[in-house]
Amino acid sequence: MDGTPSGGPALAAGVVLEDKYEIVRELGRGAMGVVYEAVHVALGKHVAIKTLHRELCGDADLLARFRQEARAASAIGHPNIVEVFDLGQVGDAAFMVMELLAGATLADVLAQSPALPVRRACRIASQALSALAAAHQRGIVHRDLKPENIFLARRGDESDFVKLLDFGIAKVLAGVDRPPSIRDTPRPTQYGTVMGTPQYMSPEQARGLPIDARTDIWAAGAVLYEMLTGRPPFDGDNYNQVLAAIVDGYFPRPRDLAPHVPAEVEAVVLRAMAYRREQRFDSAMAMRHALHAALREVAASGGQADAASRAPASGGLALTASAIGSGAGESGVAASAAAPPLSHVADAAAPPPVDPAGAAVDAPIRGAAGPPPETPASAAPPDPAVPPDAFAPPPEEPVLALDVTPVVRPRPSAGVPRSSRRVTTVHRPSRPSTAARLVKALVVLGLLAGGAGAAYRYARLGYVLRPPTPPPFALSLALVPADARVEVDGEVAVTRELSLDRGVAHELVIAAPDRLTVRARLAPGAAWPHTLTLRLPRAIAPLAPGGGPRRGDAPVPEGVTAADVDRAIDKLDAFDACATAIAGPLRRSADAYTASTRRGRPGPHRVPDVVVIDGAAVSECKLRVDAATRKAPPMPEVDRAGRDVIVAVDEISPVLRTAAGYYERREYDADAFRYGRSVHAALQRGLARAVEAHSRLVDAIAAERDRWDEAEL
Incomplete structure (x- = not known):
């Protein structure tokens, strides 16, 4: 196999999909499908079209995930998430239409420059976290955040404008062999019960446990870790080794691999990658704020990182010892033979382990809040054969993090003396205070009163708790x-x-x-x-009395049968259902924006009320119009009016979603309403065009229905 996915013949340049999108060229292929550059025939706008391989369209689960990816990205409406304009199917091939981006993925950038400057890495992570926060706010978890799904687009003078890609698809493809080495080949998404790319899976994701938004926070910390250090936190020769390392939970601290990383930024990464999810940030926006605060602290301190902050975050003891690094590109702490003994610490962990050959094994610092480490056997001095670097800066004293498990000793009985080296104390049990006894009495009285009330309601009224009245x-x-x-x-x-x-x-x-x-x-x-x-x-x-039709009744047109009338009425009913489904959401959106901006453009004292048009209503209307326009008999006016409604709603929906997110997240505080004023006229014109197109459709349906009703007996 040459690694090229089989997906049937490629779409040739010049092929037109659904009479709207003309294929220009192929941009790339993957395990799921092919991405093409295309141009909108009517608008002349260049777009990207992602197609699902034909053999995969027969898998109902994969097809549903493909459509869910389009709906999820379209529903969020955030500037840092790739915009999806349309979703369709030609024959047995499904496709989605997205915005065409210019730039490169973060994976391509890291392949050329493995470690990025701290501020650039934090700026990229901040934009990705903003996109994740918008997704989590709508109940969507990405589940596969990785450098390949972070696109750095060129937007004006800015070259690192983040666009998050690939929402919603995570399943192992039948017949696709896994690569022998994860690091030797591009890292495709692994599809199956365990969803995600191995190097960026959270521990609960790797163990197949239920996930939530904090899984994406862990992945964001892992991506920031790789941008700062030039390597992912976990690696291995194959898929299972990576998963085992993640479940084990040990990884080198960022400053062990890249000493220039500020301690404040390292603390943010370690908290995001905490082993237990409850110890991570509560939300993506909280992690973003913490990252900004860390950069402000670094700037305020003149960029000097605090060496003492390298103490472990999981509550272990920080002991200073003589140590050396294990080598270029690796991170480890090996206890020196001259290090002070650790026996004076109660129940402290032993020195780093030694392999059977007697060589010292690196002991990377574990991620925050991981399970307790195994007790090593012995320690060995650093290898004297490794020559020191004459041009390296003076070595810092590393911090050895030890997880200390306190010994729980039996509590002595009353009156038994406990001796120590300095003082002898006698433990006597204390009596409860008057306040404690009063609190206990009040709790008992409250429980008795509640029980008596429940018994009365059951005996007299027939229930203990009144059943809730449904809305x-x-x-x-x-x-x-x-x-x-x-x-x-x-x-x-x-x-x-x-x-x-x-x-x-x-x-x-x-x-x-x-x-x-x-x-x-x-x-x-x-x-x-x-x-x-x-x-x-x-x-x-x-x-009429003479046996013929009444005066004024229109005769059936020549050549029109009862079946023709039924087909015409069915077609008009389909258009009518579309108009009814879109009428309410469109009217609410137009009325809300018009009422909130009646006195002028957006400003500090005039925040518009933007209501997003329901995507389900738009999809239902589009499906009904597409089906109705193919039915007989032809109705040029109604068909044209129906297509105009779909085009008008498709044009205004992305602007509404972006503006709604802009006002909901109060982004106008940062740009002083510049974006809101720039799209104000476009929103007014777009809503007016959509309302006018909808009115034309309703009028055309009414006129055509009157004509066919006259032919119906």
Whole structure:
């Protein structure tokens, strides 16, 4: 095998997908699919198209993850996350349309320069953490953060503008062999029950345990570790060795590999990579703030790192000993033969281990809060054959971190003396104070009162805790004709927005002149739709006394059959369903923004209210329009109006998502509303175009429906 994934024939230049995207060239291939450069035929905009290999489209799970990746990236709407514009399928091949980026991945940059300057590494990590914070806020965990998924785009004069890639796909591909060495080949995502790339998996992820947002925080710390030191925290010759090292939890501290790293920045990395997730940062934004605070401390101290801060973070003892590094590119602490004995420390860990050949084995410092280390056997002096570096700076005294397990001794009974080398003390048990006894009495009285109240409610009222009343269910009616009369449980409803009790059954009666009456029953406990669309069939028109049609009745057009009428009505119903699904979200978004900016552009005293158009409604409308335009009979006006609505909503949705995140995260405090003012006119124009296109679609549907209703008996 040459490593090239088999995915069927590539799309040739000039191929047009869905009459919108013309393929320009192939950009790259991977285990999942191929990425192409394309251009939007109507807009002339260059985009990137990611396709899933045809043989993988038959896997329902992989296809669902591919679509979930597009929906996740599109739903977050953050400047540091790659923008996804469209999702479609041609034949048996699925594809997504993304923004076209210019630059290189962080993995490519690290391949040329393994260790980055501290401030550049922190600037890249800060942008990645901002993107992760936005994803976590919407309940999305990346699960596969690594240098290959961090793209450094060129944006104006800025060359390190971070774009996070690849959301949502994590499964082992059938028939794809794992590389023999993880470091010798590019690191593809491993797909299976254990999801993620090995070097950047958190301990709980490597053990197959449930994950949360703190898994991404661990991966962000591992990526920052590699940018600072030039190597990942864990490595091995194969996949299993890397996982075993992560589960074991030992890795060198960043300053052992790169002494120029400030101690404040190292502390942030170690906390992010704590073995137990509860000891990590609570959120990605908290880690970002801690990183900024560390850089401010370094700047305030003149860039000098505190050597004492290299003490272990897991609560062990920090003992100074004579030691040397193990070699270039490695990190270890070996106890010297001249080091003071450690026997004066109660139950302290032994010196670093020795291999069977008698050579000293490196003892890298363990990540914070890992499981206790194994007790080594003996210690050995440093190898005298290694010549010292005459041009190296004076060596610092390293810090040897020892996890000390306190010995729990039996507590002596009352009156038994305990002796020490200096003083003899007698332990006598203390009596509880009056306040403690009063607190205990109050707790007992409270429990008795609560039990008595529960017994009274059960005996007199039939329950202990009142069952919660479920909230009313909101049901929206979309009726044809619109002036139909609605009765709910025998009472006439004056509105189409109903609030119903889910615990009881309800009967709906919809009637209109010259239409058949429709009855609908909503049973308790069943799945109720939030929008109920009903079309009342026309009653058979009565005949005139002479046996022919009544005066004024339009005859059936020449060549039109009853089947043609049914197909036309079905097509109009599909367009009508799209218009109904998009009407509410579009109107709410337009009204909210217009009302909040009626008196002028955004500013300190005028923060706009941006409501994102529901992505599910847009997807449903797009699917219905695509299906309806392919049906017969042709309806040029309706087809054109439906496509105009989809284009208008697709253009305004990304701007709305970005603006909503901008105002929700209060990013206007940093740029003094410059971005908000720059997109103000675009938001107004885009919302106005979308509302106008929707109105044209509704009018076209009504006109076409009147024409076909006249042909229906």
